[in-house]
Amino acid sequence: MAEQNIAGGVTAAGPAYDPQKIEEKWQKRWAEARVFETEADPSKPKYYVLEMLPYPSGTMHMGHMRNYAIGDVVARVKRMRGFNVLHPMGWDAFGLPAENAAIKNNTHPREWTNKNIAEFQRVLRRFGFSYDWRREISTCEPEYYRWNQWFFLRMLERGLAYRKKSRVNWCPKCCTVLANEQVINGGYCWRHEDTLVESREIEQWFLKTTAYAEQLLDDLKELEGGWPERVILMQRNWIGKSQGAKVKFAVADLAGAEPIEVFTTRIDTIYGATAVILAPGHPLLPKLLKDSPARGEAEAKLGKMLQTSVKTEDLATMEKEGFFTGRYAVNPFSGEKIPIWVGNFVLMEYGTGAIMAVPAHDQRDLGFCRKYALPVRVVVQPKEVESPKAVEGAFTEYGVSVNSGPYSSMESETAIAKMAAFAEQKGFGRAETVFRLKDWGISRQRYWGTPIPVVYCEKDGIVPIPDSELPVVLPDKVKLTGEGGSPLAATPEFVNTTCPKCGGPARRETDTMDTFVDSSWYFYRYCDPRNEKRPYDSTKIVYWFQIDQYIGGITHAILHLLYSRFWCKVMRDLGLITHNEPIARLFTQGMVQKGGVAMSKSRGNVVGAEEMAQKYGADTGRLYTLFAAPPEKDLEWSEESIEGSWRFLNRVYRLVERHAPAIKGVKGGNGDAAASPKEKLLLRKAHQTLRRVTQDFETRWHFNSAIALVMEMTNEIYLQEPLEKEVRPEVRKEVLELLTLMLAPMTPHLAEELWEMLGYSGGLWKASWPAFDEALTREDEVEIPVQVNGRLRGKVKVAVGANADEVEKLARADAAIAPHLAGKAVVKRIFVPDKLLNLVVA
RNA sequence: GCCCGGGUGGCGGAAUGGCAGACGCUGAGGACUUAAAAUCCUCCGAGGAUUUUUCCUCAUGUGGGUUCGACUCCCACCCCGGGCACCA
Numbered sequence: 001m002a003e004q005n006i007a008g009g010v011t012a013a014g015p016a017y018d019p020q021k022i023e024e025k026w027q028k029r030w031a032e033a034r035v036f037e038t039e040a041d042p043s044k045p046k047y048y049v050l051e052m053l054p055y056p057s058g059t060m061h062m063g064h065m066r067n068y069a070i071g072d073v074v075a076r077v078k079r080m081r082g083f084n085v086l087h088p089m090g091w092d093a094f095g096l097p098a099e100n101a102a103i104k105n106n107t108h109p110r111e112w113t114n115k116n117i118a119e120f121q122r123v124l125r126r127f128g129f130s131y132d133w134r135r136e137i138s139t140c141e142p143e144y145y146r147w148n149q150w151f152f153l154r155m156l157e158r159g160l161a162y163r164k165k166s167r168v169n170w171c172p173k174c175c176t177v178l179a180n181e182q183v184i185n186g187g188y189c190w191r192h193e194d195t196l197v198e199s200r201e202i203e204q205w206f207l208k209t210t211a212y213a214e215q216l217l218d219d220l221k222e223l224e225g226g227w228p229e230r231v232i233l234m235q236r237n238w239i240g241k242s243q244g245a246k247v248k249f250a251v252a253d254l255a256g257a258e259p260i261e262v263f264t265t266r267i268d269t270i271y272g273a274t275a276v277i278l279a280p281g282h283p284l285l286p287k288l289l290k291d292s293p294a295r296g297e298a299e300a301k302l303g304k305m306l307q308t309s310v311k312t313e314d315l316a317t318m319e320k321e322g323f324f325t326g327r328y329a330v331n332p333f334s335g336e337k338i339p340i341w342v343g344n345f346v347l348m349e350y351g352t353g354a355i356m357a358v359p360a361h362d363q364r365d366l367g368f369c370r371k372y373a374l375p376v377r378v379v380v381q382p383k384e385v386e387s388p389k390a391v392e393g394a395f396t397e398y399g400v401s402v403n404s405g406p407y408s409s410m411e412s413e414t415a416i417a418k419m420a421a422f423a424e425q426k427g428f429g430r431a432e433t434v435f436r437l438k439d440w441g442i443s444r445q446r447y448w449g450t451p452i453p454v455v456y457c458e459k460d461g462i463v464p465i466p467d468s469e470l471p472v473v474l475p476d477k478v479k480l481t482g483e484g485g486s487p488l489a490a491t492p493e494f495v496n497t498t499c500p501k502c503g504g505p506a507r508r509e510t511d512t513m514d515t516f517v518d519s520s521w522y523f524y525r526y527c528d529p530r531n532e533k534r535p536y537d538s539t540k541i542v543y544w545f546q547i548d549q550y551i552g553g554i555t556h557a558i559l560h561l562l563y564s565r566f567w568c569k570v571m572r573d574l575g576l577i578t579h580n581e582p583i584a585r586l587f588t589q590g591m592v593q594k595g596g597v598a599m600s601k602s603r604g605n606v607v608g609a610e611e612m613a614q615k616y617g618a619d620t621g622r623l624y625t626l627f628a629a630p631p632e633k634d635l636e637w638s639e640e641s642i643e644g645s646w647r648f649l650n651r652v653y654r655l656v657e658r659h660a661p662a663i664k665g666v667k668g669g670n671g672d673a674a675a676s677p678k679e680k681l682l683l684r685k686a687h688q689t690l691r692r693v694t695q696d697f698e699t700r701w702h703f704n705s706a707i708a709l710v711m712e713m714t715n716e717i718y719l720q721e722p723l724e725k726e727v728r729p730e731v732r733k734e735v736l737e738l739l740t741l742m743l744a745p746m747t748p749h750l751a752e753e754l755w756e757m758l759g760y761s762g763g764l765w766k767a768s769w770p771a772f773d774e775a776l777t778r779e780d781e782v783e784i785p786v787q788v789n790g791r792l793r794g795k796v797k798v799a800v801g802a803n804a805d806e807v808e809k810l811a812r813a814d815a816a817i818a819p820h821l822a823g824k825a826v827v828k829r830i831f832v833p834d835k836l837l838n839l840v841v842a
Numbered sequence: 843g844c845c846c847g848g849g850u851g852g853c854g855g856a857a858u859g860g861c862a863g864a865c866g867c868u869g870a871g872g873a874c875u876u877a878a879a880a881u882c883c884u885c886c887g888a889g890g891a892u893u894u895u896u897c898c899u900c901a902u903g904u905g906g907g908u909u910c911g912a913c914u915c916c917c918a919c920c921c922c923g924g925g926c927a928c929c930a
Contacts, residue, residue, distance in 0.1 A: 230846050230847070230925080234845095234926080244930080262930080263929095264930060277930095345928040346930080347929070347930090362930070365930080627855095627865085628866085628867095629854070638854070642867095644866045647866095651881095704854095704865085704866095705865080708864065785860080787860085787911070790909090790910055791911090816897085829910090830911075835860060840910050
């Protein structure tokens with residue numbers, strides 16, 4: 001059986017490394033001693049390290065495990081360094097899969113979820129991660145989600161939550177609305193990659209993320225250095241700030257028509273505008289077309305366009321199409337009449353849904369105007385060149401205005417400022433900034449989520465539930481069919497209620513909240529997880545926040561992190577906290593793959609974490625995920641390679657086991673001046689290793705090379721065996737003790753066991769990270785590579801600190817090097833003390 | 843199209859201006875064993891010269907450059923992965 005513990009087969013004399021036994025033993029002791037339970041303590045420096053909370057689904061695989069292994073190393077190192085470490089864990093427990101599974105298996109989402117939570121928890125405990133389990137939270141519990149509702153009400157009061165009718169992405173399989181970012185591959189559902197998303201219009205709840213667009217952008221500066229550059233960049237692009245101007249074009253010859261407002265980043269090119277182009281869904285269109293001479297044809301084309309534009313699938317490759325409305329607009333600067341067109345490439349959702357086409361200075365406009373034979377007029381010239389004769393591509397850079405009335409011969413920057421000012425003065429426009437970022441649609445027509453706490457009263461309209469009546473509890477008894485919208489809407493006991501204001505009959509909101517709401521602030525709740533009066537006590541936040549280190553997948557680079565940042569700013573403006581950003585440092589770890597693709601249930605390539613723990617033990621599993629690749633890179637799972645980690649831990653175990661009886665009674669130390677060469681060598685190796693491992697843990701997070709160093713040290717000790725005669729017990733102890741301490745953050749159970757074998761009864765969890773002894777790391781002698789003209793020709797052994805002359809003398813005497821110098825004059829000598837000698841000969 | 847990563851042995855990877863390939867996996871050989879497993883030790887980029895010792899050349903995607911010296915810095919290009927995209 002493949003799941004068998006491979007140590008189980010070892011029947012040789014003497015105790016062998018038995019991870020099952022050791023790991024259980026120490027997990028029990030840690031729990032008894034409450035080692036990982038933390039309280040705020042202003043007398044100690046704090047460290048808040050957090051891994052993104054998991055969605056508990058199915059089995060936990062090595063991909064999950066890696067994330068927690070990385071976080072646990074950090075937590076344990078920081079603890080050994082004297083920090084008061086907060087390291088909590090919880091469950092992102094609401095969400096669609098629970099509901100889908102419930103429908104399929106005829107169970108309740110709560111049951112399914114709790115079963116998975118129990119399973120996930122068991123595996124996490126099996127791996128010995130150092131969480132403070134008392135702080136565990138589950139977002140599907142009323143104790144938690146009531147605060148989602150509380151925050152929602154605060155946002156409602158401040159106008160940050162509102163309802164609007166909006167065109168939404170609708171997945172016919174999920175029967176729910178998808179966020180834009182849940183639409184993937186140009187129009188497919190992120191959960192059903194083969195299902196095309198439809199477009200529907202529905203009344204929905206939104207949170208006004210756009211109110212914080214500017215801050216969300218600006219505060220990214222605070223994250224520089226602490227967050228990966230690419231995540232900052234992705235967020236910046238997502239927010240998509242664009243500075244420009246809005247300008248109104250009056251509609252000619254149509255009494256009562258509102259002017260058409262366009263957005264442009266290049267108001268300086270307005271004299272070159274040869275058309276105004278509207279998005280197919282532009283609200284003014286019906287009025288424009290009503291008595292238009294081109295009505296018949298135009299309406300037919302529009303109808304077709306609206307139909308096809310629903311398919312967002314091939315937006316990128318779609319041919320630019322357009323038609324003339326039969327109407328004209330008046331350029332407010334030149335007074336010129338230009339045709340109003342409709343174009344399928346103009347987006348209603350961005351800017352004003354209308355643009356001015358300046359074909360000479362915009363590549364896309366140029367393509368459109370050429371296709372429909374609209375005129376092209378140059379109004380900006382490059383500063384240096386006289387006059388470009390034929391326009392091949394559009395000239396999109398800044399230059400000097402021409403043919404632009406009073407603005408001619410102005411530089412583009414100047415013209416932009418002056419023209420925007422003029423437009424504002426005359427009242428037909430102004431400088432304006434638009435964002436790509438949209439408000440956050442949080443309505444979900446689903447059961448398994450936080451109920452939105454409002455009622456609809458015939459008399460009073462939308463009425464918020466008073467705080468005192470929170471939580472609005474999700475009813476247990478509902479019919480889940482997976483069809484026809486929200487299950488809550490079909491549950492009369494939930495829907496029918498009374499209005500908190502007038503006491504009359506009212507209908508409850510049946511939408512539930514997006515689960516990103518749950519994860520937007522959960523890390524605050526960890527600081528005060530059982531508070532029944534408030535989401536959290538602000539004084540506790542002051543101690544623990546910001547999060548010093550957040551660890552998770554790059555997949556959440558935009559949404560989860562952006563929403564969390566938004567929530568933080570809202571809470572700050574509510575006066576609950578004082579910081580601007582919740583997360584000081586972010587680390588995005590790579591995925592664990594098998595067969596070149598990420599582990600996932602649907603691909604059937606998962607390696608179960610529990611299975612690995614049974615076969616090799618938790619420590620081997622942890623070590624391997626840390627060793628096989630640097631943490632930020634993807635890791636290809638290899639069943640053969642993990643054997644190497646298993647062998648290594650056995651090697652260490654046997655080493656300590658062999659020496660423990662002789663050294664457990666003595667005190668570890670460096671020995672005295674009369675150290676034997678072997679002692680010197682071992683101490684040097686141990687302290688050199690410690691120096692570099694300390695560096696790898698603290699500054700570089702290169703766990704893989706740290707492990708390699710510890711392996712090297714272990715190999716060195718083996719090579720020096722037998723140690724009994726030439727290495728005194730105290731030195732043996734010193735070396736093995738350091739080895740144990742260095743492994744402790746990565747393989748904590750084994751390290752505890754070794755620590756005990758070495759004669760310590762207190763528990764390694766109380767031990768501090770050791771300091772290396774600089775004097776012991778020094779070499780007496782070094783081998784210096786000697787190059788001639790930059791090519792390696794030999795090596796010489798010299799005392800540390802030898803000067804260039806001494807090294808050169810030895811090099812000239814070296815049989816391998818001398819021939820390359822014979823009869824040649826050294827014209828230049830490069831000498832790096834203890835590192836290198838390079839002789840340049842003519 | 844734009845923006846980020848990345849390209850090093852049979853494989854995962856190490857080295858961030860100074861001995862390329864640490865460490866691990868795989869493979870080969872040896873020791874131990876009745877035998878196997880486990881364990882311990884040795885070897886393992888390519889080509890050539892010399893044969894039992896060593897030496898030389900080539901080699902970090904490709905081509906240039908800077909430097910005494912480049913996996914590392916600069917320029918151009920190729921390939922792979924990811925993100926964004928009619929954004930006005």
